[in-house]
Every structure is written in C-alpha cells, then in structure tokens.
Amino acid sequence: MRSTIWSLLGLGACLLAHGAGPIVSTARAQDTDWQKVDETLGRKPSVAGDVRRYGFPRTDLAVTxxxxxxxxALALGGxxxxKPAHGGTMIMGDLVLLESEVNPVMAKMIAGGLEISAVHNHLLRASPATFYMHVAGHGDPVKLASAIRxxxxxxxxxxTVAASPTTPPPAIDLDTAQLDQILAIKGQANGEVYQFNVPRRDPIVEGxxxxxxxxxxxxxxxINFQPTGxxxxxxTGDFVLSGEEVNPVIRTLRAHGIEVTALHSHMLDEHPRLFFMHFWANDDAIKLAKGLRAALDKTASTKS
Incomplete structure (x- = not known):
C-alpha cells in the first residue's frame, strides 16, 4: 500500500526519507528560522496568512x-x-521542467523524502515542451528547503534571483477594468501578465x-492574460473542478473557442476530490473573458 504523507500527518507521525532518516521535526512553526529557509532557497517568499510561497519561474527558457x-508569469511560474502543520511544516509545489529534467529531479525529490503527486503537461504544441511536477511533503522546513534545492x-x-530591473515593466495593453468587471473579481498585474485567482465556495482539505x-x-x-497586440x-491557467463540473466546463470553453489542453489531478488525498483543467486561446481579450466567465458560472466558484 502506498505510503502517504497526509495519512501520516493525521497520526502525527514522521515521513522517513529513503535511507536518510526522518525529516520531520517537532519544532513549532513559530520557532522556524525562516531566514535560513530563504537562504537555502536563494529567494524571498510572498507571504499570505501563514503560507510562505517561493517562486521558481523558468526565466531561463524561451518557450513559444x-x-x-x-x-x-503566463505558464512557466514554478x-x-x-504552511505550518501538525507540529512541523507541510509543503506543496508545482515545478516547471523540461522533459530531460523530469526523472533526475524526481529521483532527488524521492531521495530527499518528498512525494510526487502529479507529472503532466499544461500546454500543447509548445516548443520546447514543458512538464509540471507536483510535490508534497511534511517536516522540518530547512530540511525540506534543502531537499527542494x-x-x-x-x-x-x-x-539565484536576478537583480530587479531598474525600469518598470510596460503597462499591460488590455482593458483590465473591463476584464475585472466581466470576471467579477479584481485581477493583478504580474510583469506583463494580468492574473486572476478565483476561489471555490467549498473549503478544500488535505490531511x-x-x-x-x-x-x-x-x-x-x-486565469492569466498576456497581451498579444x-x-x-x-x-491560459487552470480551472479547479469537482467531478460533475468537468464536462460542463469543457463544453463551455470549447463553445467559446477556448482549447482544453489538459485534465488531471494535482493532489492525492484532498477533499472534496478535485480536477484541474488547463486551457489555451489567443484571441480578443474581452471575448475570451466572457467565455471564461461563462465557464466559471458552471462551477462552485465565488463571485464577488
């Protein structure tokens, strides 16, 4: 039977690294030396609530x-x-890899005591092809950070993180106010990409x-918009869906000229069971926003 980090969490037990001993610490989250985690990962996190999120964008790749x-920020943002959990820290992640990198990185993740919860594509026809590896773990955050690095x-x-440019990124060449109105949520600029995050109404629980x-x-x-002129x-992006929402959303996206490029899970033991649907189109931004709104209306997503 598969060893699951999340079932061990529920028992307050330790996940054992392969040949490396336990990586779980009983240290409480407030005792964590987060500066050491930052130094290990070579970057500062964005902080939301009790979650520290470290970005690993593939700025080295030229994908078309x-x-x-x-x-x-459109589709290469690992x-x-x-997050503090059960006397230690849980991690979840999504890493962007080339095909040749998948198995070497996976081997090191496993050796470091981490679990792989998914490997898949997000896009079709991209050159070079990129793959996405979802990882999970629980333990001492510095040891987890070392395993990831x-x-x-x-x-x-x-x-290592490049120095911030001295000039600001160009303004997003889209009617972002109208996009906000159509999608009924406020978007945020991330470099040259305008991004939306739409939560579900139901709570999502893991372990x-x-x-x-x-x-x-x-x-x-x-949902991410990158101006193309x-x-x-x-x-592109991904819808977070319950099983009964999958096919209504597929039909709605396709009816609005939006291609469905992947459908898969990201986690192993979440409740409710969720599916992630990735999509792609390059067309009039307002037209696409209306199609995406119609698809959101088929889901139990919040609407402000």
Missing part, C-alpha cells in the same frame, strides 16, 4: 506556442508553498488541514 512567446540543481531552474489561503496553496482557479491576449 502558436507564435506567442510565453512569459514566465512554486513551492510552506538539491533536486532543482539537477535541472536548469535558476537557483485534515484546510488549504488556505487558496491562491497561495495553488487551489484557486487561475490589438486588444488580443493569450490566455
């Missing part, structure tokens, strides 16, 4: 799809989130722990 150069060292993921804030933990529907945008 249907003639569009994919910005890291991340790992740390050691694994990513077997890829070309940048492990007896509420996965909140949902955006920081990767369980909110994500003349009011058009490339859109």
């Amino acid at each position: 799809l249907d003639g569009v150069t994919i910005r890291p 991340w790992v989130a740390f 050691d694994a990513l060292a077997d890829s070309k993921t940048p492990l 007896g722990l509420s996965l909140s804030p949902v955006a920081a933990m990767g369980v909110a529907t994500g 003349a009011g058009k945008a490339a859109v």
Whole structure:
C-alpha cells in the first residue's frame, strides 16, 4: 500500500526519507528560522496568512506556442508553498521542467523524502515542451528547503534571483477594468501578465488541514492574460473542478473557442476530490473573458 504523507500527518507521525532518516521535526512553526529557509532557497517568499510561497519561474527558457512567446508569469511560474502543520511544516509545489529534467529531479525529490503527486503537461504544441511536477511533503522546513534545492540543481531552474530591473515593466495593453468587471473579481498585474485567482465556495482539505489561503496553496482557479497586440491576449491557467463540473466546463470553453489542453489531478488525498483543467486561446481579450466567465458560472466558484 502506498505510503502517504497526509495519512501520516493525521497520526502525527514522521515521513522517513529513503535511507536518510526522518525529516520531520517537532519544532513549532513559530520557532522556524525562516531566514535560513530563504537562504537555502536563494529567494524571498510572498507571504499570505501563514503560507510562505517561493517562486521558481523558468526565466531561463524561451518557450513559444502558436507564435506567442510565453512569459514566465503566463505558464512557466514554478512554486513551492510552506504552511505550518501538525507540529512541523507541510509543503506543496508545482515545478516547471523540461522533459530531460523530469526523472533526475524526481529521483532527488524521492531521495530527499518528498512525494510526487502529479507529472503532466499544461500546454500543447509548445516548443520546447514543458512538464509540471507536483510535490508534497511534511517536516522540518530547512530540511525540506534543502531537499527542494538539491533536486532543482539537477535541472536548469535558476537557483539565484536576478537583480530587479531598474525600469518598470510596460503597462499591460488590455482593458483590465473591463476584464475585472466581466470576471467579477479584481485581477493583478504580474510583469506583463494580468492574473486572476478565483476561489471555490467549498473549503478544500488535505490531511485534515484546510488549504488556505487558496491562491497561495495553488487551489484557486487561475486565469492569466498576456497581451498579444490589438486588444488580443493569450490566455491560459487552470480551472479547479469537482467531478460533475468537468464536462460542463469543457463544453463551455470549447463553445467559446477556448482549447482544453489538459485534465488531471494535482493532489492525492484532498477533499472534496478535485480536477484541474488547463486551457489555451489567443484571441480578443474581452471575448475570451466572457467565455471564461461563462465557464466559471458552471462551477462552485465565488463571485464577488
């Protein structure tokens, strides 16, 4: 029977690293030396509630799809989130890898005592092809951070953060106020990409722990717009769906000219059971926003 981090969490037990001994610490979250975690991962996190989320964007890659150069914030933004849980820290993450990097990184993750919860594509026809590895774990946050860094060292993921540019990014060439109105939620600019995170109405639980804030933990529907000129945008992201919502959303997206590019799970033991549907289109931004809103209306998502 598969060894599951989350069932061990419910018992307050330790996950054993392969040949490396336990990585779980009884230290409480408030005793964590987060500066050491930052130093190990080579970057500062964004902080939301009790979650510290570290970004690992693939700024080293030049990925194109249907003639569009994919910005890291559109579809190449790997991340790992740390959240206090059960006397230690739980992590969840989504790492962006090339095909040749998947198995070396996976081997190091397993050796470091982490679990792999999914490996899949998000996009179709992209060059070079990118794959997405979801990881999970529980234990001492510094040891978890070391395991993540050691694994990513077997890829070309940048492990140091470049200095911030002295000039601000260009303004987003879209009617963002109208996008906000159509999607009924306030978006945020991230570089040259305009992003939305739409939470579900139902709480999401893993290992007896509420996965909140949902955006920081990767369980909110994500919708990203990257301007492509003349009011058009490339859109991608993923819908967070219950089983009965999957096919209504597929039909709605396709009816609005939005391609469904992947359907899969990201976690192993969440409640309710969730599916993640990725999509792609490059068309008039307002038209696409209306199609995405129609798809959201088929789900139990919040609407402000």
